[in-house]
Amino acid sequence: MAYNAGTLNRAREAGVLHMEVFDGADCGWTSHQDPDKATGTLRTVEEAAAWPISHPRCGRALGPLPRPDVTVEA
Template identity: 80%
Template sequence: MGEHFTWSLIHTEALQSLASDSYAGFMRRSQEEQRMASVFYRAVREAARREVPLLATGNTTALQAARTLAARLAAEHQLLYVVYRNGARVPVQAWAEAATLAKSAVAYNAGTLNRSRAAGVAFMQVFDGADCGWTSHQDPDKATGTVRTVEDAAAWPITHPRCTRAFAPRPHHVAV
C-alpha cells in the first residue's frame, strides 16, 4: 500500500496467538492420529491372533485368512481402507491379502531355513520370479536359480508383498 510496515505489540501478540492456536490444533490432530493408529494396531493384532494360528496349522490358506481378517476389520472396526505414509488409500482387503501373504511366505521360508540349518545345510537354492532381484525388483542381482548361504537367505526371505521366493537346501554345495 505504499506504507512502511513495522511490527507493533498488537501484531506480535496476534501472531503469537495464531501460532499457539495452530500448534495446539496440530497437537490435538497428532494425538488423534496416534490414537487411531493404536486402535488400528490393536484391531489388527486381535484379528491376526484369531486367524494366523489357523493358517499355521493348515486349516486355512493365506488368501482365506486374508479375507477373514479384512472382513473382521471392516465389520468390527469399520475399517475399509488403510492409509499408507505416502497418503495412498488401500482397500483393507488388498492390504490384508498382501500382509497375510507376506507374513506366511516369511514364516514358510523361515521354517525351511531353520530345518536346513538344523540339518547342517549351509547353502540354499533360490526360487523366485525371473525379474525379482535379491533385495528388490530393481536389484540387478537376480535371485532365482542362485545358491546363497542360509544366513543370506534368512536376511532376505522375501523382498516385497506377494513375493514368490522359496528356498531348497543344497547339502553338498561347495562354496567357490
C-alpha cells in the same frame, strides 16, 4: 515368509550351509530393481535368512530342498 523360515530352521538343524532360490524371473535379491537376480542362485543360509523375500507378496521359495552337496562358497 513362514515357509522360508521353516525351511531355513530345518536346514540349520541339519547343518546345511546353502539354499537354492526360486523366485520370479525379474525379481532381484533385495527388490525388483536389484540387478542381482535371485532365481536359480545358491545363497548361504545366512543370506537367505536376511532376505527371505524381496518385496510384499513376494513368491520367493528357498529349497524345495537344502543343498547339502554345496560345502564351500559358490
